[in-house]
Amino acid sequence: MPLRLADLPRRRYGSPGNAACPGCPETMGLRYVKMALGDNVVLVIPAGCSSVIQGIRPKSGINFPILNIVFASAASAASGMSSAFEMLGQDVKVVVWAGDGGTADIGFQALSGAAERNDDIIYICVDNEAYMNTGIQRSGLTPYGAWTTTTWTGKTEPKKPLPFIVLAHNVPYVATATVGYPQDFIEKLRKAATIRGFKYIHLHAPCPVGWRFDPSLTAKIAQLAVQTGAFILFEYENGRFRLSPYSGMYRDPKRRVPLEEYLKLQGRFQTVLKDPQKLEMLRAEIDEMWRWALLLEKGMASPELKK
Amino acid sequence: MVLKALTANHAVAEAAKLARVKVVSAYPITPQTTIVEKLAEMIEKGEMEAKMVRVESEHSALAATLGAAAAGARAFTATSSHGLLYMHEVLWWTSGARVPVVMAVVTRAIGPPWNIHVEHSDVMDQRDTGWIIGVAQENQEAFDLTLQAFRISEDPRVYLPMIVSLDAFILSHTVAPVDVPSQQEVDAWLPSRRQPYVISPETNVVMGNIADDADYYMMRYSINAAMEAAKKVVEEVDEEYGKAFGRRYGGLVECYNCDDADYIMVLMGSWAGDAKKASDLLREKGYRVGVMRVRFVRPWPREVVQEKLSNRKGVIVFDRSISFGSAGQLFTDVAASLYGSTSIRGVVAGLGGVDVRPEDFMNEVTDFVSHVEEFGRVYEPLRWHLPPKYAKSLAEEVSA
Incomplete structure (x- = not known):
């Protein structure tokens, strides 16, 4: 049954006065997490914007029980919590809420370990495509050509294909989602909550400060990322790969919105837009991800290997 | 049981x-x-x-x-x-x-x-x-x-x-x-x-x-x-x-042969057994030597260290570790607790598992005792108890 907005809870999960920047995709995402999963959730948050967004103790600007933890080991801390709840006979969903640095770079070892062990957690990577909390430095998930404060003329390497890397661990559930399509994200979260074992959701999260766009455009830019094909929405469940409806229509590149429409709203891609060669490189990066996705859709993954 | x-x-x-x-x-x-x-x-x-x-x-x-x-x-x-x-x-x-x-x-x-x-x-x-x-x-x-x-x-x-x-x-x-x-x-x-x-x-x-x-x-x-x-x-x-x-260890520290001791060895871990043996053997030779085995490094047992070690003729601390550029860490804490109230020497020994036997402790203690008796108040933060093969070559180097 399709998700109806009217059926979603209307409670405030983020309090006014929390420390997020205007237009922050993380507070949007956190709200959707609680709308999807309800109150039976504990968050584990490594260093990152969300450490700050909570605000200053003894209060918290977001209404979750939270174990804040060191940068590199969010997944392991969550595994420990999940094991404890299991031993204590409590049914609690343990959710990691980590940025792209805490997931793809410094936290990657712990992520890979938890995935391989198939620990019973939901891991959400909030991908704003750079180290935003320390001031917009490039990360493994910064796309090719993007300006950051450590890549002044644009990043020279492509984005690490993290959702595919996690998928290669053959865990029960991997999905990509975006703050631009909350219903899709909420549906994926709800599905993840019904599955035992390791669940990974990669949440695309356009950052007005780091990407250099107007804070009113967060959702629009997130949607454009999907409509231009720059970010692909999919699900990998029990060894089966499926493009999500919002991305399914963009299999055919001709149906996609021109990539420039997504790039031109963002300050970080200005050098790419001025340089046809760089633009082609970025296109090639995106095409490669589509090639992988379509191969997987054809059934590259073997269902027998699933856990 | x-x-x-x-x-x-x-x-x-x-x-x-x-x-x-x-x-x-x-x-x-x-x-x-x-x-x-x-x-x-x-x-x-x-x-x-x-x-x-x-x-x-x-x-x-x-x-x-x-x-x-x-x-x-x-x-x-x-x-x-x-x-x-x-x-x-x-x-x-x-x-x-x-x-x-x-x-x-x-x-x-x-x-x-x-x-x-x-x-x-x-x-x-x-x-x-x-x-x-x-x-x-x-x-x-x-x-x-x-x-x-x-x-x-x-x-x-x-x-x-x-x-x-x-x-x-x-x-x-x-x-x-x-x-x-x-x-x-x-x-x-x-x-x-x-x-x-x-x-x-x-x-x-x-x-x-x-x-x-x-x-x-x-x-x-x-x-x-x-x-x-x-x-x-x-x-x-x-x-x-x-x-x-039925087993008590003395809390933060264990004291062995300490009551009438003029000199006390301070150390922690398994080699305390060898130090206790050395203390017994030294007593047979007329040296009144005890052992304070530190059981808790943190919290640092400042009060009991002061109580048990002040007013001795000397305290010799054996560290199986070193803070490079300073001294053994146990020494630093003991010395700070005693603030110069007694003669003290720090010895770094047994690094990397180098064997330290009762006779090694005995030699270090008798050397320290003669030093204190010759010079009175002594403050020596770092003495290296070198492994035998190096101790020999160093002695030759010094005499040459």
Whole structure:
């Protein structure tokens, strides 16, 4: 049954006065997490914007029980919590809420370990495509050509294909989602909550400060990322790969919105837009991800290997 | 009680089982490995009702242990050397979170070059992290201290994590008789888990978000206050353990041949046995020498050190570790506690597992005694007790 907005809870999960920047995709995402999963959730948050967004103790600007933890080991801390709840006979969903640095770079070892062990957690990577909390430095998930404060003329390497890397661990559930399509994200979260074992959701999260766009455009830019094909929405469940409806229509590149429409709203891609060669490189990066996705859709993954 | 032949590592694993640990997370490293192997075996055989998180690193091991403990379960981990150093950041996070956790540290040298033998540099490197650090001399004490650690760490006056330190190979891999109490006896002695808060949907607690600077400062103040309070708790637990199981160790320090001693050796760990032997042999030769074995490095037993060591003719501290550019860490703490009230010498010996025998202690003590008698008040922070083959060549170099 399709998700109806009217059926979603209307409670405030983020309090006014929390420390997020205007237009922050993380507070949007956190709200959707609680709308999807309800109150039976504990968050584990490594260093990152969300450490700050909570605000200053003894209060918290977001209404979750939270174990804040060191940068590199969010997944392991969550595994420990999940094991404890299991031993204590409590049914609690343990959710990691980590940025792209805490997931793809410094936290990657712990992520890979938890995935391989198939620990019973939901891991959400909030991908704003750079180290935003320390001031917009490039990360493994910064796309090719993007300006950051450590890549002044644009990043020279492509984005690490993290959702595919996690998928290669053959865990029960991997999905990509975006703050631009909350219903899709909420549906994926709800599905993840019904599955035992390791669940990974990669949440695309356009950052007005780091990407250099107007804070009113967060959702629009997130949607454009999907409509231009720059970010692909999919699900990998029990060894089966499926493009999500919002991305399914963009299999055919001709149906996609021109990539420039997504790039031109963002300050970080200005050098790419001025340089046809760089633009082609970025296109090639995106095409490669589509090639992988379509191969997987054809059934590259073997269902027998699933856990 | 049953007398079992156990390595100290297996004794520690037995103690963790008897403490009804619910979550174990560890990563293998020599010489700790047989602790985690034993626990895995006990869990898989169904002898221990716990879950094991077989993590991919020590950083993750302590993070998982902390996560489990924060969620309300009694949790345990163990490591050595590089593993402990890799964990270092999470040690701070755990004590800062005030979550009771127990960790066994099998002390081992730090590379390079690779060396798996006993040295205290790894555990001494953690002195400032807000963990209580207890040090065993023998297998039995490694067992007893592990059980006691849960009681100390989970005492509401303390609520700090605790390290149980035991020496590589000399204890970890050497079999000795260990008196193992029954589950009922342990259950009667060790209360069920207490902790300051639990993070769960029910409590809605947030741990670790930003604090204003003054609040942060006061949290550091409170950790130190808990450390100070732990001194009394350690003494109490030692006494109650003695009542229940018949073994007492003297609390924060153990004193041997100290009452009438003119000179006292200060040290910690397994080689205290050799130092005690040296003390006996020196007494036969007319030297009144005692041994103060430090059982707790943190909290530092300042008061008892002052009480027992002031007004002696001399104190000689043996460190199996060094703070490069300063001196042995134990020396630094002893000297600071005595503030010049007695002659003192620091000796660094036995690094990388170099064997130190009773005669080595005897030679160092007699050298120190003659030095004090010749020069009066002596303050010598760092003397190297070199390995025999180097000691010889150095002596030749000096005489040439």
